[in-house]
Amino acid sequence: MNAVKPKGRVTRTDVARLANVSEASVSYVLNGTPNKVSEKTAARIRRAAEILDYRPSAFARALKIGSSQTFGVIVPDFSNPYFASLSDEIESAASEHDYSIIFATSHSDAATERICIEKLKNRNVDVIFTSSALSNEELASLDQQHCRLVFLDHPTATPDVKCVSTDFAKSIGMMTSHLFSHGHTNIALLYGGNNYTDPRIQGWHQAHQQAGLPVGPVVRSHFTREGGYRATLEMLDSSNRPTALFAASDLEALGALRALHERHVRIPEDMALVSFDGSIDTLYSYPQLTTMQQDTHNIARYAVQAALHPDSSPDVTLVEPTLTARQSCGCVSI
Structure with missing residues (x-):
């Protein structure tokens, strides 16, 4: 032949x-x-x-079986080690079920995210996972007629959508209480968002209220290294200089570290610093960062299960993080 x-x-x-x-x-x-x-x-x-x-033809096969066996994943920033880790875990979990992944980034911009959603729908993906920059109202209004959505890092119930997230309010409260146990009563939160109904902010307020302490300042830091750096310099120059900083992401914490080192502030002797995410970068900072470590492995697996079996999955799945104590809060000697 x-x-x-x-x-x-x-x-x-x-x-x-x-x-x-x-x-x-x-x-x-x-x-x-x-x-x-x-x-x-x-x-x-x-x-x-x-x-x-x-x-x-993948398209012909999709028509035959009613599925493209492809997921779409939208994250705000691939340079963020947390989202890199989460994306890797989702791809691994999806591959166990013979699903492929198409990745996109929203650059933390709501309009860009909407464009990404439409592009992925046009690629006939079965489900889109998104760590969203959209408000709760905007999320609830998204059209799911031709493609279902699973929200990542979104612990609030949303009609007709499965949500998988770390329990942010509980996690922030745990780490804030950990700083209280070190004797800190004047703590600032470096927070990248502008949504003050965010569960992170709720956990911050609740921890202070339960301890009977005035709520520490929340400083906008954009979830970036540069934002953490600038916000920390602002804190160091303030008249009410805190004794501890809680960065809402590892990226902000890395920026804060640079500012503290430049100003010759000893960590943790002069100022404690802790972070949220628990990415690999926290092991290679100096000092090593105490962090609330998100379980990207289980977040990814619960998300894929929610995509594949929505009828048997809860509307909101909250995944427990782990408080990993290291040098930057004073738990471990440098």
Whole structure:
């Protein structure tokens, strides 16, 4: 059986022509339909497909089975080690179910996120996972007629959507109480968002109220290294200089570290510093950062389960983090 491979994509018509059979016979064999074609003819069809290096159309297969077996994932920032880790875990969990991933980034911009959602819908993905920059009202209004959504890092119930997240309010409260246990009563929170109904802010207020202490300042720091750096310089120059900083992300904490080192502030002797996320970077800072470590492995697996089995998954799944105590709060000697 000799053939010249046609230009462009090889189709079932090309396979049928080379094997000298009908396209229906090719479909029976390549779809594994039993007892429709003799074994001799089936062997000839498989040989023709091998010679032509035939690859089934993913789009055609999606139409046949009603699924593209593809997920879309939208994150705010791939340079953030937390989102890099979470994306890797989602891809790993999806591959266990033979699903592929198409990644996109919103750059923490709501309009860009909406564009990403539409582009992924046009790629016929089955489900879109998004760590969203949209408000709760905007999230609730998203059209899911042709593609379901799973919200990541969103611990608030949203109609007709599955949400998987760390319990932010509880986590912030745990770390704030940890700083209280070190004797700190004047703590500032470096926070990247502008939504002061965020569960992180709720946890911050609740921890202070339960301890009977005035609520420490919340300083806008944009969830970036630069933001953490600038916000820390602001804190160091304030008339009410805190004795501890709680960065709402590892990126902000790394920026804060630079500012503290530049000002020759000893950590933790002069000022304690803790962070939220628990990415690998916290192990390689100096000093090593005490952090509330998010469980990206389980977040990803619960999210994929919610995508595959929405009827048996809770509307909101909260994943417990781990408080990892290291040098920057004073738990471990430098």
